[in-house]
Amino acid sequence: MNKKHLLYFNKLLITWYNKIMNKKRENLNNNYFKNINLPDLIDKASQTEEFNLKLINTDRENKLIKKIENTIKKIKDGKFGYCEYCYNKINIKRLKIQPIAKLCIDCKKISENLIN
Numbered sequence: 001m002n003k004k005h006l007l008y009f010n011k012l013l014i015t016w017y018n019k020i021m022n023k024k025r026e027n028l029n030n031n032y033f034k035n036i037n038l039p040d041l042i043d044k045a046s047q048t049e050e051f052n053l054k055l056i057n058t059d060r061e062n063k064l065i066k067k068i069e070n071t072i073k074k075i076k077d078g079k080f081g082y083c084e085y086c087y088n089k090i091n092i093k094r095l096k097i098q099p100i101a102k103l104c105i106d107c108k109k110i111s112e113n114l115i116n
């Protein structure tokens, strides 16, 4: 991968990261987790569900943020674009679709087969 590609992915990842962080900040400002303990019992079930959904979303977001951070670090360390399993280069088309990919497509398929 040449320097131009690295700069491209670095910019892409930082833009993505900032977008998620801005959304998180917005959610905080809009009291994303407000109205949790309303006394109305009828609303309670739906609110618990809503709260759980928000927690799941927050958890997913935090994991994604961590993955983006790690990938930005990999660019700095010169490890970006290499499969973490077989150390071969990951296809650039794959990285354009999934910049945080850790595995090449072959290893990804193998790992999916192992899980299924």
Ligand SMILES: [Zn+2]
Pocket: 083, 084, 085, 086, 087, 088, 103, 104, 105, 106, 107, 108
């Ligand atoms: Zn691989």
